[in-house]
Structure formats: C-alpha cells, structure tokens
Amino acid sequence: MQWTNRLPDVQALLPTRIPLRLRVFFRGVFVLLALATVALAGFVLREEKELGLRAYREGFAKTKEQIVSRLRHPTGQLALLNPDARGTAVTPLHPVVLPFSAIDFDDKAKVQQAVEMAGCGVQYGDGATLCVAIGSNPLAGGFIYAVGGFATGELVPKPPGVRDLNAAHRVRVEVAMRGQTWRWLAPYEMEPPNLPRRGRPPEGAKEARERPVASFGGPDTTGAQRGRLTGFAEEADGTLALKPVRDFRGWLWQDARCVDGQTGDDCPRRAFYSVRLPIELFRDELQTKRSQIVWPPADLNRILIHLQVLAPSGATLFDSNQPDATPPFGLADLQPILLPGETLRLAKAGAQGDTELALLQGNEVSGVAEPSWWDRFTAQLIRRLEVEGYEQPLVAQDTIATPLGRYELTLTGDVRSVNRTLGRVAARVGWIVVAMLAAIVLAWVAIELRIVRRITLLTKRAAAVRHGVQSLKGGADDEIRLDVADLRGSDELGLLAGTLAELLERVNDDVRREQIRTAQEREQWHAVGHEIMSPLQSLLALHPGDTDPSHRYLRRMQQAVRVLYGQASPTEAFEATTLAVNALDIDEFLRHVADNAPHAGISDVCYTSAGAPCLVRGDEYSLEDVVTHVLRNAERYRPAGTPIQLTLATVDAGVEVTIHNQGPPIPDELVGRIFEYGVSDAAGEPSADPAHRGQGLFVVRTYMAKMGGTVEARNEPEGGVSFVLRLARA
Missing domain, CATH: 2.60.40 (Immunoglobulin-like)
Known part of the structure; x- marks a missing residue:
C-alpha cells in the first residue's frame, strides 16, 4: 500500500499542534508586550498630567502675580478707578x-x-x-x-x-x-523772559545766568x-x-x-x-x-x-x-491674560460689602472643529487618570490699595485646560501607541501565519507519518510519504521540511532495498531447507525406533529446519516460532539430558535430582535446545577436567534449574546483554569460529519466554558462572 499524510481520523487521535505551554508562552509574550505598551502610554500620560497640573499651577500663580502687579501700577489703578471707561464710547x-x-x-x-x-x-x-x-x-x-x-x-x-x-x-x-x-x-x-512764576524762581534761572543767550519765552x-x-x-x-x-x-x-x-x-x-x-x-x-x-x-x-x-x-x-x-x-484688557476657563473677579471693598466692578473670563478657543471620536476617547481616558490634587479648586485672592479705597481680586482657575492641553499630547501619543500595537499585531499574525501555522502543519504531518509507520505491515508496496511542498522555503523551517522529505525518501529507498534483500534471503532459506529436509527424511527411515538416540536428534534437527524454513532472518524465525507447551516431568527430562550429554560432545555433566517427579509447563524439544545451548556455553568456558553442575530445585512459583560451571566471570558490561542476538565475546573477530555468533543464548531467552519462563546469568562469589532457568509448574 502507499500511505500519505492526509488521514483526518489519525489527526484526531494524535497530538497535531504545538504544545500548549509553548503556545501559551509564545502568545503570552505578545499579549504582555501589548499590555506593556498600553501601560507605558498610560504612565506617560499620567506623568504628563502631573507635569501639566504642576505647570498650570505655576502659570496660574504667575498669572495672578502679573495681574496684581499690573493693577498696582498706576495704569492698573487708573483702570480700577474708572471701571466703566471701556463701557462707553x-x-x-x-x-x-x-x-x-x-x-x-x-x-x-x-x-x-x-x-x-x-x-x-x-x-x-x-x-x-x-x-x-x-x-x-x-x-x-x-x-x-x-x-x-x-x-x-x-x-x-x-x-x-x-x-x-x-x-x-x-x-x-x-x-x-x-x-x-x-x-x-x-x-x-x-x-x-525772566518772569518768575508764582514766586518760584524761573525755570532755568541757573542756566540763564550761565548762558545769557537763553530765554524763558520763545525759541x-x-x-x-x-x-x-x-x-x-x-x-x-x-x-x-x-x-x-x-x-x-x-x-x-x-x-x-x-x-x-x-x-x-x-x-x-x-x-x-x-x-x-x-x-x-x-x-x-x-x-x-x-x-x-x-x-x-x-x-x-x-x-x-x-x-x-x-x-x-x-x-x-x-x-x-x-x-x-x-x-x-482698561480692566477688559486683562481678559487676554486669562486662560480658557479662568475667571477674574474685581470688586471694591466697602462698609456695606463688596461692589463688583468686573467679572472677566478667559476666551474659549474659537474655530475649533467638532471633536472626533478619537478626541472624545482620549478625553475620557485622561479624565480617568487619577492625579493627586487634581480635584482641588484653584482660587487666588489679593488686595489692591488705591487712593480711593481697597479693591479685592479673586482669580479662579480651571484645571480642565490641563485636560485640553494634554488631549493634544494624548492624541499624538495615542497614534504612536496604535502604531506600536498594530506593529505587534502584524508581527504576531505574520509569525502565526509564517511560522506557527507551518510548524503546526509540519507537526500534524509528522504525527501522521508516525502513525503511518506504526501501521505499516511490511508489504512490498509500503512507503512513507510526507508532503511538504507547500512548506519548503529558504528559511530554517523550509530547510527542515525539505531535509525531512529527503530523509524519508532515503528511508523509503533503504526499506525497498531491505525488502529485496529479505526476499532473497527467504528464497535462500527455502532452498537450504529443501536440501536439508530430504537427507533428514532418509536418515529417519534408517533410525525408525523411538528408543534410538539418533532418532531423537534427527527430530530435533527437523524441527530446527522447520523453524528457520521460510523466514527472512534467524531472529524473525525464532521470534515467530510457535511452541507446543505441555506438561513435562522436569526431573526425568534433566536426567535424560545429562545421560545423553556425552553423545553431544559435552562430558562430565553431573545432575543433582530433586528426589521426586516434578511436572512443569514446556516443550520437550525446545527445552532440550535451551539446556543444550547453555551446556555448550559452559563447555566453552570451563577449565579442562571440571564438571558442569546441573541442579533442580523447587520454589514457591515453580522450579529453578541451575547450570553452574567453573571459569572466568562474565564482564559487568555484558551481564545484561549476553542474551541479545549477536552479542558474543568472539563476535567481530576475523579468527573467531563462525558458529559463535551469539545466537545460542538468544534462542535460550526466546524459547524460555515462549514457555512462560525466564533465564538469568550471574557471577557466583565463590567463582564460576551460573545460569538459572525458571519454569512454571504444570
């Protein structure tokens, strides 16, 4: 079959998006950046409002001093003494x-x-x-x-x-x-000339005495x-x-x-x-x-x-x-000094109360267009900015003394002018903030569309590839496809997508080559099995009796050939083998193995019986292969003339068969790996025996697992190595 990444049911079952914490972190950064921009604008406006209020208070005090100074001058006193002068023609x-x-x-x-x-x-x-x-x-x-x-x-x-x-x-x-x-x-x-005026010395008399040509009258x-x-x-x-x-x-x-x-x-x-x-x-x-x-x-x-x-x-x-x-x-000439919203009241103090002379108000700015929605929004925002002392009224009073009486001056300020002045600043800052927020949003959207979306698509397709790899059945038409044509580009993500596609193509090529090699090996095993089975059938005809030891070994050889026959590799053959597990008297079985060990080239195998029959679950031929492989391993490493101890012991969960031999201990780095296929102390050496491929102990673990048992290798403290086979009771 040919598999692609377009599997909607698979995408619903697998994680197809960027992890939640990464998305929260990534988008939270942009949200915090936007909030920081808005907070910065609010802080700037609040500082500007404080500075504006402070500047307005200072300007208000200067305005009051300017008005008082103007009114205390003779020109101002003239205006106070003649308040109606500007009201007439x-x-x-x-x-x-x-x-x-x-x-x-x-x-x-x-x-x-x-x-x-x-x-x-x-x-x-x-x-x-x-x-x-x-x-x-x-x-x-x-x-x-x-x-x-x-x-x-x-x-x-x-x-x-x-x-x-x-x-x-x-x-x-x-x-x-x-x-x-x-x-x-x-x-x-x-x-x-020289006529005194009302008894006073004539003006310029001294100069006249010094300059006789000068005169008091005429040129x-x-x-x-x-x-x-x-x-x-x-x-x-x-x-x-x-x-x-x-x-x-x-x-x-x-x-x-x-x-x-x-x-x-x-x-x-x-x-x-x-x-x-x-x-x-x-x-x-x-x-x-x-x-x-x-x-x-x-x-x-x-x-x-x-x-x-x-x-x-x-x-x-x-x-x-x-x-x-x-x-x-006149008093009306003080009006241009006042800012919009400010009020100046001038009154003459008298015994019967103050008599108001003038009430002046600052001119509102004329020619201003109707405020837009943005101006109204910024004005509302500015009003919500809390500043200490902003709500306190501004009132300044003073007294002007003239020859005809005292005049009271009351100047009332209007801090709303701070809002109007700040509104223009807020409008400029607001557009800058809007531009910054727009840039953040655009960057966010660009990254979402250009990077996050592509990463999400690549993640979805990679998840679909993973599911597809798991669902492959090893057929000749199985291929892994990752469609990344729309994700390719010159950036890092595009290069990654292209590299992944190229790697998958190489994997598909390797899979196809491996399938060809496996088919060739299967054909080879078929030929080898066919050639071996014919002589075995002839040998079985020569040794037909069940009591004949040769007949037993011929059956084992025939079973081994059937196990390997038709498989692509030994590991697949052993793992695919189905054993016929039955009740077996382990005591009689081990005694029989120990007696026939010399026929297999293994001498001095000493069996210590449990003293009574013991039934376990196992396959006779497979279990004999297991024990024989362990005995051959012990034969290889025991010193010459030392026996191999074969011991049977009963435990709560079943029985334990211990095979012990004297010899060098197993290296620590190999204790947990000696049952893997291909692991051997002679593996990889050109002069090593081709039969020592590390396959025997792999067969031991595989067959023991299929019979419901376990195997363990350990170095004994007193010396030597022990293999412990554990089987369940029948």
Missing part, C-alpha cells in the same frame, strides 16, 4: 480719575511722567494723544486736566497787545456737564519753544471775553527735533500742552459739602470734553472727536 472724551491727587501742570517733565505712568492718554491715528482727567483728591481743587500732544510746524504766538486771536496757534476747549456748557479759547503766547538757541495758553471765555456765538479767565492755566511746549528723522526749517515737530480747566460746580460743591462730598463725581462718565488745536490759518490741527481714537488701558 471713546469720543467725545470723558474725564477719568487719576491715581494721583493732582498734576503739577506747570512742569513739563512732571506732567509727562504722570500721564505716561497713569496711561490715561487716548491714542489717535495721526500720533496725537490726549488725557482728560481729574485728581483723586477733591481738596486739590475742582479742576479738569487736559494733557496731550500733537505734531505741527513751528508754533506762531499771539503778538503782545493784539486782540485778534486768529493770527496765532490756539486751543479751543468745551466742557458739557449737568446741562451746562463752558467754552474757552486759549491762544499761544510767548512768556516774558532758544536749540530751537525749542515754550509759552502760555491764556484762556478766554467764549460764548456760543463765538464772542470772547475781554479778560482772560484767572483760573484757566495752560502751557504749550514744542521740541526742537523734527518728527521721524525729517530735516528742514518747516519740518513737523512734537508739541506738548498741559491745560487746567476750572469747573465752578466742583468748587461750589467743595465749599458747601466739604465733609460730604462724593468723589469722584457720580456723573463723571456723563461729562463731555471737546478739545481742538487750531492753526493761524483756521485749519484744525487736532480734534479730540476724531474717529480713530483708541482708549487707554
């Missing part, structure tokens, strides 16, 4: 409350410093500025200050004694409050100009008062340097003015309600100021109602 201008009690409007440096520090100036597109304000202390007088600057050519002053004000640069101011309107027109006049040697703005009350129809207003005070300065690096005599230069406007209503309230006056006035944001700077030609150099005005810093 920029123009027409409204006075703001300064964080200073008053402004020294006569001193240009001090005026500029105060206005720049307070940041109260309104910026215009042409570079002009204007600050309209009142002092924080009502006792300094009820005045409105107008401080600003613009760029123009050389200033033209009003000549002394000339009533026509249109021939000079001039400033027109209009104030509307509580249903009343005040108007002033202030021309630019040169200050008389000096550097080209700078300074002069007064003398205010005349103006009616609605343009009629001017004959005398200037006593409490109207103003100054106008112009730099000698040109604007933007220009050159020339007519280049525009920066002009700066400082005007103090007398407000009679403020002074009346101060005199009548000095102890109960409300400052700043409640209607401050309803006071309207309009200021214009006019050229001698009548052209307007500056108009405070220009549409390109930018308001100064």
Whole structure:
C-alpha cells in the first residue's frame, strides 16, 4: 500500500499542534508586550498630567502675580478707578480719575511722567494723544486736566497787545456737564523772559545766568519753544471775553527735533500742552459739602470734553472727536491674560460689602472643529487618570490699595485646560501607541501565519507519518510519504521540511532495498531447507525406533529446519516460532539430558535430582535446545577436567534449574546483554569460529519466554558462572 499524510481520523487521535505551554508562552509574550505598551502610554500620560497640573499651577500663580502687579501700577489703578471707561464710547472724551491727587501742570517733565505712568492718554491715528482727567483728591481743587500732544510746524504766538486771536496757534476747549456748557479759547503766547512764576524762581534761572543767550519765552538757541495758553471765555456765538479767565492755566511746549528723522526749517515737530480747566460746580460743591462730598463725581462718565488745536490759518490741527481714537488701558484688557476657563473677579471693598466692578473670563478657543471620536476617547481616558490634587479648586485672592479705597481680586482657575492641553499630547501619543500595537499585531499574525501555522502543519504531518509507520505491515508496496511542498522555503523551517522529505525518501529507498534483500534471503532459506529436509527424511527411515538416540536428534534437527524454513532472518524465525507447551516431568527430562550429554560432545555433566517427579509447563524439544545451548556455553568456558553442575530445585512459583560451571566471570558490561542476538565475546573477530555468533543464548531467552519462563546469568562469589532457568509448574 502507499500511505500519505492526509488521514483526518489519525489527526484526531494524535497530538497535531504545538504544545500548549509553548503556545501559551509564545502568545503570552505578545499579549504582555501589548499590555506593556498600553501601560507605558498610560504612565506617560499620567506623568504628563502631573507635569501639566504642576505647570498650570505655576502659570496660574504667575498669572495672578502679573495681574496684581499690573493693577498696582498706576495704569492698573487708573483702570480700577474708572471701571466703566471701556463701557462707553471713546469720543467725545470723558474725564477719568487719576491715581494721583493732582498734576503739577506747570512742569513739563512732571506732567509727562504722570500721564505716561497713569496711561490715561487716548491714542489717535495721526500720533496725537490726549488725557482728560481729574485728581483723586477733591481738596486739590475742582479742576479738569487736559494733557496731550500733537505734531505741527513751528508754533506762531499771539503778538503782545493784539486782540485778534486768529493770527496765532490756539486751543479751543468745551466742557458739557449737568446741562451746562463752558467754552474757552486759549491762544499761544510767548512768556516774558525772566518772569518768575508764582514766586518760584524761573525755570532755568541757573542756566540763564550761565548762558545769557537763553530765554524763558520763545525759541532758544536749540530751537525749542515754550509759552502760555491764556484762556478766554467764549460764548456760543463765538464772542470772547475781554479778560482772560484767572483760573484757566495752560502751557504749550514744542521740541526742537523734527518728527521721524525729517530735516528742514518747516519740518513737523512734537508739541506738548498741559491745560487746567476750572469747573465752578466742583468748587461750589467743595465749599458747601466739604465733609460730604462724593468723589469722584457720580456723573463723571456723563461729562463731555471737546478739545481742538487750531492753526493761524483756521485749519484744525487736532480734534479730540476724531474717529480713530483708541482708549487707554482698561480692566477688559486683562481678559487676554486669562486662560480658557479662568475667571477674574474685581470688586471694591466697602462698609456695606463688596461692589463688583468686573467679572472677566478667559476666551474659549474659537474655530475649533467638532471633536472626533478619537478626541472624545482620549478625553475620557485622561479624565480617568487619577492625579493627586487634581480635584482641588484653584482660587487666588489679593488686595489692591488705591487712593480711593481697597479693591479685592479673586482669580479662579480651571484645571480642565490641563485636560485640553494634554488631549493634544494624548492624541499624538495615542497614534504612536496604535502604531506600536498594530506593529505587534502584524508581527504576531505574520509569525502565526509564517511560522506557527507551518510548524503546526509540519507537526500534524509528522504525527501522521508516525502513525503511518506504526501501521505499516511490511508489504512490498509500503512507503512513507510526507508532503511538504507547500512548506519548503529558504528559511530554517523550509530547510527542515525539505531535509525531512529527503530523509524519508532515503528511508523509503533503504526499506525497498531491505525488502529485496529479505526476499532473497527467504528464497535462500527455502532452498537450504529443501536440501536439508530430504537427507533428514532418509536418515529417519534408517533410525525408525523411538528408543534410538539418533532418532531423537534427527527430530530435533527437523524441527530446527522447520523453524528457520521460510523466514527472512534467524531472529524473525525464532521470534515467530510457535511452541507446543505441555506438561513435562522436569526431573526425568534433566536426567535424560545429562545421560545423553556425552553423545553431544559435552562430558562430565553431573545432575543433582530433586528426589521426586516434578511436572512443569514446556516443550520437550525446545527445552532440550535451551539446556543444550547453555551446556555448550559452559563447555566453552570451563577449565579442562571440571564438571558442569546441573541442579533442580523447587520454589514457591515453580522450579529453578541451575547450570553452574567453573571459569572466568562474565564482564559487568555484558551481564545484561549476553542474551541479545549477536552479542558474543568472539563476535567481530576475523579468527573467531563462525558458529559463535551469539545466537545460542538468544534462542535460550526466546524459547524460555515462549514457555512462560525466564533465564538469568550471574557471577557466583565463590567463582564460576551460573545460569538459572525458571519454569512454571504444570
């Protein structure tokens, strides 16, 4: 028959897969690798969340300090004192409350410093500025200050004694409050030289003494100009008062340097003015309600100021109602500092409780698309990461002191912004983790398909081959086939499969050659048996009597020929022999063997009888072969003239026949192997007797086993070797 590996019933009975522990180990490694990747990502995200929370807390503290520092600056105090400044239109201008009690409007440096520090100036597109304000202390007088600057050519002053004000640069101011309107027109006049101001030494007196060419009014040697703005009350129809207003005070300065690096005599230069406007209503309230006056006035944001700077030609150099005005810093400008989710509350502390001035919240990020499922998944994952202190609210408080009272600042943080920031990190890390997991899965699948599956197939087919080898009957058509055409390849497994296929082909070739040799040996044994049986039949005719010793040995020879006749080898012949086991008197049998031993060429065999008949189970001819082979073995090794002792003894389980001879002991390495076929001390020697092939003791063990007995060889302590034959009783 021809056997292949496609046997489904065989595969169900044999182990056809990689061992379970190996599969668990192999796949467990990939599972642990995937879990380690996920755990690493979780650890990284948790660390990032801790770092993000720590960074947010630090940034939150810095934001609070930045806001407090900004509000404690005069610019911030100006915003606190005027919380509604950003809530109204920029123009027409409204006075703001300064964080200073008053402004020294006569001193240009001090005026500029105060206005720049307070940041109260309104910026215009042409570079002009204007600050309209009142002092924080009502006792300094009820005045409105107008401080600003613009760029123009050389200033033209009003000549002394000339009533026509249109021939000079001039400033027109209009104030509307509580249903009343005040108007002033202030021309630019040169200050008389060396004229002291209100008992104070004239500015630059020391320099004037050192540099006589310099003057207090008009242009000096550097080209700078300074002069007064003398205010005349103006009616609605343009009629001017004959005398200037006593409490109207103003100054106008112009730099000698040109604007933007220009050159020339007519280049525009920066002009700066400082005007103090007398407000009679403020002074009346101060005199009548000095102890109960409300400052700043409640209607401050309803006071309207309009200021214009006019050229001698009548052209307007500056108009405070220009549409390109930018308001100064306000509380709303703190909103960009806040992060999304943060809240800033500003309130004025008072006897009747806090009065909220502003509630600012950080702008949410605009233009963000709808979150995807991945963003929602990462956000949910980030929320589940536990971080110590994450649930604690972030609140920071502080107090800002101003000339008009104390203001409370409360900044509330929102740690959700940490999640939003971490979400972007998680998205990037997540894609990396997904890529790593995909690589692990792909490697797993590739190994499963490329290696494990092929190993499984090879294991299945190898198991089927093993079962097929066990089921072979030794026929001429028996072959072992291993189909590995789909498993061949350039890798180790492919080479192994190909090598196995080639080895099986060689095994099949060897089996075929062995079958041919066996058939030839069988034919040879047939011929030998046929040639021997004919003379034996003739000899049996010459010795027909059963009492004739020759007749007995001829029967034994005939049985031996039948045993070997038709077998491929002696081992197969002996193992395939079927014995006729009957009851046998072992005592009489051994006595008969000892008496006939000299006829077989074995002398001095001494038998010690048990003294009574003893029946055992055995075949007479086979048992005689067994004893004769042992006696011949003893004959070979006993010293000349020493007897061979043949002893019979009964035991519980049966009988023991001991054959003992003097001579050399059996080597220790051969004691357990002398009953194997071909084991002999003369085997393999070229000069050895061909009859000594190690076959006799093999026949002894084989026949004893078929009769239900055993045989044992042992070295005796007193010397010599004993063979013990054990047979069961009949």
